[in-house]
Amino acid sequence: MKLEKLVGDRFRERPSDCVVDSHAFMVRGGYLKYVANGIFSSYLPLRRVTRKIEQILREEMDAIDGQEVQFPVVMPAALWQESGRYESIGKELARFSDRNGSPLVLGMTHEEAAVQLVREYGQSYLKYPFMIYQIQTKFRDEARPRAGLIRVREFTMKDAYSFHTSQEDLQAYYEKCHKAYERIYERVGLPQVLSVASDSGMMGGSVSHEFMLLTSVGEDSIAVCEACGYRANMEAAECVFTKPRKGDEKALTLVETPDVHTIEELCAFLGIAWEDSCKAVVYQRNADDSYVVLFLRGDLDVNETKLTNYLGCEIHPAVITEDSGLNAGYIGPVNLKGDCTVLYDRSLEGRGNLACGANRNGYHYTGLDMERDIKDARYHDFAKIQEGGICPCCKRAAIKVFRGIEVGNIFQLGTKYTKSMNMTYVDEKGESHYPVMGCYGIGVGRLAAAVCEASHDEYGPIWPLSIAPWQVHLCAVRPDNEEVKACADKLYEELERRGVEVIYDDRRVSAGVMFADADLLGVPVRLIVSPRNLKKNAVEMVTRDKSYSAEIPVETAADETEKLLRSLAQG
Numbered sequence: 001m002k003l004e005k006l007v008g009d010r011f012r013e014r015p016s017d018c019v020v021d022s023h024a025f026m027v028r029g030g031y032l033k034y035v036a037n038g039i040f041s042s043y044l045p046l047r048r049v050t051r052k053i054e055q056i057l058r059e060e061m062d063a064i065d066g067q068e069v070q071f072p073v074v075m076p077a078a079l080w081q082e083s084g085r086y087e088s089i090g091k092e093l094a095r096f097s098d099r100n101g102s103p104l105v106l107g108m109t110h111e112e113a114a115v116q117l118v119r120e121y122g123q124s125y126l127k128y129p130f131m132i133y134q135i136q137t138k139f140r141d142e143a144r145p146r147a148g149l150i151r152v153r154e155f156t157m158k159d160a161y162s163f164h165t166s167q168e169d170l171q172a173y174y175e176k177c178h179k180a181y182e183r184i185y186e187r188v189g190l191p192q193v194l195s196v197a198s199d200s201g202m203m204g205g206s207v208s209h210e211f212m213l214l215t216s217v218g219e220d221s222i223a224v225c226e227a228c229g230y231r232a233n234m235e236a237a238e239c240v241f242t243k244p245r246k247g248d249e250k251a252l253t254l255v256e257t258p259d260v261h262t263i264e265e266l267c268a269f270l271g272i273a274w275e276d277s278c279k280a281v282v283y284q285r286n287a288d289d290s291y292v293v294l295f296l297r298g299d300l301d302v303n304e305t306k307l308t309n310y311l312g313c314e315i316h317p318a319v320i321t322e323d324s325g326l327n328a329g330y331i332g333p334v335n336l337k338g339d340c341t342v343l344y345d346r347s348l349e350g351r352g353n354l355a356c357g358a359n360r361n362g363y364h365y366t367g368l369d370m371e372r373d374i375k376d377a378r379y380h381d382f383a384k385i386q387e388g389g390i391c392p393c394c395k396r397a398a399i400k401v402f403r404g405i406e407v408g409n410i411f412q413l414g415t416k417y418t419k420s421m422n423m424t425y426v427d428e429k430g431e432s433h434y435p436v437m438g439c440y441g442i443g444v445g446r447l448a449a450a451v452c453e454a455s456h457d458e459y460g461p462i463w464p465l466s467i468a469p470w471q472v473h474l475c476a477v478r479p480d481n482e483e484v485k486a487c488a489d490k491l492y493e494e495l496e497r498r499g500v501e502v503i504y505d506d507r508r509v510s511a512g513v514m515f516a517d518a519d520l521l522g523v524p525v526r527l528i529v530s531p532r533n534l535k536k537n538a539v540e541m542v543t544r545d546k547s548y549s550a551e552i553p554v555e556t557a558a559d560e561t562e563k564l565l566r567s568l569a570q571g
Contacts, residue, residue, distance in 0.1 A: 003505040008043040022452035023148025029520035038145025038153030048469040071113035077103035108140040114161035119423035133160035149449035189464030196231040207412040212404035228394035235305040240390040250367035261329030274299035278356040280331035282318040296345035332357030346379040413437040461522030473523035477530035
């Protein structure tokens with residue numbers, strides 16, 4: 001293809017609203033165009049990248065016996081009512097009605113559609129196991145779209161669903177799919193992706209993993225143990241605490257603390273460490289605004305995912321009113337009043353000599369002993385793991401926290417959807433059972449953006465050969481020179497004849513503009529035909545990552561190009 005015919009403009013200035021490099025380069029390079037918040041149109045270069053990613057996904061899913069299907073984007077609300085998610089999912093799910101008043105939804109995920117497709121087919125154990133997958137448009141009304149294609153509202157996703165007659169069979173297939181995902185990331189140019197244990201969230205199930213690309217622009221936090229290799233998303237990482245050593249027991253003492261409302265102010269006022277305090281964090285259930293008071297060590301933060309999972313409902317930070325019975329800024333576990341659910345984080349278990357609120361304006365307690373003063377407390381894991389925290393696996397204080405982009409996820413769903421939607425099969429004894437399910441997702445656009453985020457320089461993307469929009473970028477510098485134009489035209493025709501994907505720039509622009517555009521397109525191999533090179537009967541060949549540069553004879557340019565492409569393909 002000739003570059004002069006390529007729809008989409010390229011420019012040098014970084015847009016002010018692009019906070020990450022992948023978004024900036026895709027806008028500057030003519031890959032995508034903003035339509036609405038979290039919604040983009042794609043130009044040809046991005047479509048060529050995503051088509052290649054989709055082909056890799058198809059090949060790897062087919063290799064583990066997947067069968068490609070297609071579910072509808074629009075589904076009747078009745079399907080989601082069957083599973084219970086129509087009511088349990090919030091505003092992320094787009095709901096609307098057709099002209100007849102029938103309630104519909106836009107698919108943000110397709111577990112319900114997968115079960116509906118195969119529940120008549122899968123009535124006998126002889127049909128199992130099987131896996132179906134699709135590559136389809138989805139819509140999630142994301143509250144905070146950001147970073148271009150990294151977090152959007154409309155997106156293309158590969159989602160797969162496997163069905164099994166036993167948990168053991170699901171586990172075996174889950175491991176097989178895990179390995180397929182590792183091959184996918186290797187093939188698209190992201191071998192550094194980590195698999196981490198994660199929270200299943202609205203998907204349900206007991207076991208799940210996310211595949212994370214570690215990068216400072218990531219919106220997820222990952223806990224990694226540098227001693228044993230343990231890895232988990234912060235939402236799922238367990239907080240472990242050493243057994244506290246009992247010091248001299250002190251009496252529970254009421255202390256006047258005027259104008260002291262926060263843990264920071266309290267610890268400064270008393271001259272104690274934050275970890276020697278007990279703080280209260282208050283939420284309300286979304287459904288009825290009932291209060292939930294959680295007590296934890298003063299230096300820790302609440303992991304709201306853990307709390308939501310424990311409560312089994314959505315929550316929001318509380319608005320503490322006068323009739324709640326709670327004293328904002330002075331809430332403590334002793335003599336707590338008010339109609340509320342009270343929870344305790346395990347960071348407080350066995351702790352003594354703590355400072356806490358006294359449930360009285362202007363006063364706190366010192367000398368709080370959990371075993372003595374709160375005898376009926378039951379402890380659970382509600383806190384966020386911290387940098388330097390204790391590893392849940394090897395028990396060493398070796399946790400490091402990194403930022404990352406989630407580029408895929410896999411879940412063991414169990415019977416969550418088959419049971420709620422009454423999908424059953426009959427086994428060899430004639431007994432009825434619910435199949436167990438797994439699901440496996442990868443966002444295509446986000447994966448493209450993640451590759452760009454991981455592989456670029458200050459001038460633009462450096463696409464891996466496997467997903468690059470073209471394999472070769474041919475630049476005819478000074479195409480008004482007849483010798484240059486003739487040589488470049490002939491080389492273009494020869495490479496095209498050999499099946500090489502070429503973007504050919506024979507525009508009458510300066511070399512600086514030509515090379516700047518080539519950098520933004522990020523094609524792996526660049527061939528430069530210029531008057532200076534032709535004086536030496538040569539074509540300049542360079543790789544986009546600058547790792548290779550050579551002058552090759554004009555006569556063997558096509559052969560040498562194919563040789564270099566084979567070398568790049570082999571890694």
